[in-house]
Amino acid sequence: MLVTPEYNGGYPGVLKNALDHVFAEWVDKAVGFVSYGVNGGARAVAQLRGVCSTLGMADVGYQVTISVLTDFEHDATFVPGDRNTDALHKTLDQVIAWTTALAPLRATAETTLVNS
Ligand SMILES: Cc1cc2nc3c(=O)[nH]c(=O)nc-3n(C[C@H](O)[C@H](O)[C@H](O)COP(=O)(O)O)c2cc1C
Numbered sequence: 001m002l003v004t005p006e007y008n009g010g011y012p013g014v015l016k017n018a019l020d021h022v023f024a025e026w027v028d029k030a031v032g033f034v035s036y037g038v039n040g041g042a043r044a045v046a047q048l049r050g051v052c053s054t055l056g057m058a059d060v061g062y063q064v065t066i067s068v069l070t071d072f073e074h075d076a077t078f079v080p081g082d083r084n085t086d087a088l089h090k091t092l093d094q095v096i097a098w099t100t101a102l103a104p105l106r107a108t109a110e111t112t113l114v115n116s
Pocket of ligand 1: 008
């Protein structure tokens with residue numbers, strides 16, 4: 001799972017740097033997203049989907065978007081509503097299912113690496 005804030009319609013450069021730096025470790029793994037911001041951060045996730053796809057990841061369709069305006073009490077305490085918990089369960093379920101399905105591919109890649 002990747003968690004990101006949204007700044008000016010995008011995700012932070014440090015996250016891109018981390019994704020680029022780790023590089024090979026992402027291949028054939030599933031990824032889900034949690035974003036937050038005044039508008040929930042959906043645009044940051046839209047950008048991340050393309051990058052994760054290029055890195056060989058399978059991005060699941062469900063995502064969690066948290067509004068810093070409406071999902072926090074007194075601007076401090078996160079109070080997840082049904083919308084948040086439902087989205088989280090669906091996202092995690094799909095990440096687990098897809099990463100399990102991709103396990104044989106990762107095993108093949110490891111074998112290839114060891115034998116090369
Ligand atoms: C300069 C600036 C630009 C922002 N742009 C967005 C935005 O495009 N979309 C959004 O949902 N929230 C936006 N926000 C709100 C941030 O996502 C929010 O403050 C969030 O808590 C920042 O996360 P962080 O404190 O973990 O860095 C912006 C905040 C700032 C200060």
